[in-house]
Amino acid sequence: MPEDPTHTTSPRIFDVVAVLFVAFLLISNIVATKITALDMGPVHLVFDGGAILFPLTYVLGDVLAEVYGFARARRVVVLGFAVSLLASLTFWLVQVAPVGPGYTNQAAYEAVLGFVPRIVAASVLGYLAGQLVNALVLVRIRRRWGPKHLWARLVGSTLVGEALDTLIFCTVAFIGVIPAGEFLNYVLTGYVYKVGVEVLLLPVTYRVIAGVRRVERLRHDEVLAA
Incomplete structure (x- = not known):
């Protein structure tokens, strides 16, 4: 597939956006090991710790x-995918390494950072599928309907990407672990929350995209078109 022409030959801050994207992903994968719940009157919400930061990877994915x-x-x-696998391998190697004298937190380490194959598989598969589809949908919408209506591209790509990501991750990681009655709640809560966060952050995403374009010295008509 040909490169989208809306970037300069030598990007100025592409590396910054890429590093933040991968950092948010790694942090989200670690904190996703904790399942939490909130009771707000008649509403009972179940979600994992990754819900705090992970939606921002989709904001940065939209910028990219x-x-x-x-x-x-x-x-x-793909780089984020590779680094996630490297992180999981490193956690596992440290987990199986002999415990040194005076170290009494092995059980705690395994509980938080221990290598759990299905969690790793759920994370990398959901992430890879969701982010690639998110980017592809956004670019396809732009190519078909032009550079106007940025909000439609951002929301449309998020609806599809987050649906795929959430469904794959929740199913692979926690089906059979979370009680059946809570599982659907967990999936729907995660999806609605992540999409809702990105919709609320649309004004911020607009500003970030416009700011990055200015830094990259894109043509004036392209900036206005966004």
């Missing part, structure tokens, strides 16, 4: 796809 094109966005998504 909208400003730098699908090819560069895909490169960062």
Whole structure:
């Protein structure tokens, strides 16, 4: 697939956006090991710790796809996938390494950072599928209907990407672990929350995209078109 033309030959802050994207992903994967719940009167919500920061990876994913094109966005998504696997391998190696004298937190380490194959698989598969689809949908909408209506691209890509990501992660990681009655709540809560956060952050995403375009010195008509 050809590169989206809406970026300069030598990006100025592409590396910054990419590093933040991967950092948010790694942090989210670690804190996702905790399942929490909130009781707000008649409403009972179940979600994991990754819900706090993970939606921001979709904001940055939108910036990558909208400003730098699908090819560069895909490169960062695949890089995040590789780093996630490296992190999981490192956690596992540390877990199985002999316990040193005076270290009494092995059980706590295994509980939080221990290698759990299905969690790792759920995380990387959901992330890879969701982020690639998110970027692809955003770019396809732009190519079909032009650069106007940025909100439609951002919301549309998020609805599809987050649905795929949430369904894959929740099913692979926690089906059979979370009681059946709570599982659907967990999936729906996670999906609605993540999409809701990105919708609420649309004004921020607009400003970030416009700011990145200015830094990258894109053509004036492209900035206005966003």
